[in-house]
Ligand SMILES: Nc1ncnc2c1ncn2[C@@H]1O[C@H](COP(=O)(O)OP(=O)(O)OP(=O)(O)O)[C@@H](O)[C@H]1O
């Protein structure tokens with residue numbers, strides 16, 4: 494008998510250039526060895542240079558996609574990415590409360606690398622009130638953490654204080670990603686539900702090919718939780734994965750290029766091809 498394949502879900506937007514959003518999530522899920530389902534809340538005309546257009550999907554279609562997944566698949570963990578507007582945030586919150594999808598990783602996507610808004614200003618309150626309290630882990634980058642907390646970050650001490658403020662808003666566990674800071678090392682900070690914390694330090698890769706790094710790390714954590722890892726282990730494994738996808742980069746597009754999601758997949762062991770034996 495075949496054991497049931499671990500199944501996960503992403504609820505997010507598409508990126509026509511294939512590097513971020515749903516594309517990054519599904520590639521990450523596959524590379525991490527889990528089965529990925531996808532609920533699409535928005536379609537973006539986007540490339541490595543910027544976001545040219547955003548089209549939101551109607552609320553009832555978002556609800557129906559979530560119900561279709563819920564009535565058939567056994568989702569062990571799920572994540573949200575770009576949610577676009579307040580109606581969609583509310584729709585997703587209402588729909589996921591009716592499901593048993595396991596651990597919820599909330600990636601509070603707000604602004605794309607090129608500067609385009611992926612979450613309306615008026616939707617920020619809805620994310621804080623409706624989604625933060627439901628999440629197992631929230632994964633803001635520095636600007637997103639500043640918006641959620643209403644405080645600014647310039648030092649490592651600020652990072653810790655901001656994470657504590659976000660926890661007081663109702664978030665259980667926080668991964669505050671440090672990619673947007675400066676310096677030769679990147680420091681991600683994790684504050685856990687029990688009040689313990691740790692830093693993940695890695696060397697910064699000098700590259701512009703960082704499109705979808707946030708999507709990728711949150712998808713990898715989702716996958717590792719579905720595979721049964723404890724949260725701390727899942728975060729560490731996911732960080733190692735995103736680091737490899739940046740380090741072993743590929744060359745696509747003219748701007749912030751995508752990651753190499755297959756960085757850790759070993760080349761196949763090819764057979765020798767013989768005319769005769
Ligand atoms: N140049 C880099 N070199 C090494 N690691 C990086 C680099 N940039 C980002 N990271 C890592 O990638 C992960 C995502 O961090 P970041 O702060 O860039 O998220 P993000 O802004 O949400 O990403 P995006 O908006 O592209 O999806 C973190 O673990 C961070 O440490």
Ligand SMILES: Cc1ncc(CO)c(N)n1
Nearest residue numbers: 506507513514575605705
């Ligand atoms: C659709 C989409 N989701 C998330 C991001 C952030 O990486 C992006 N650029 N586009």
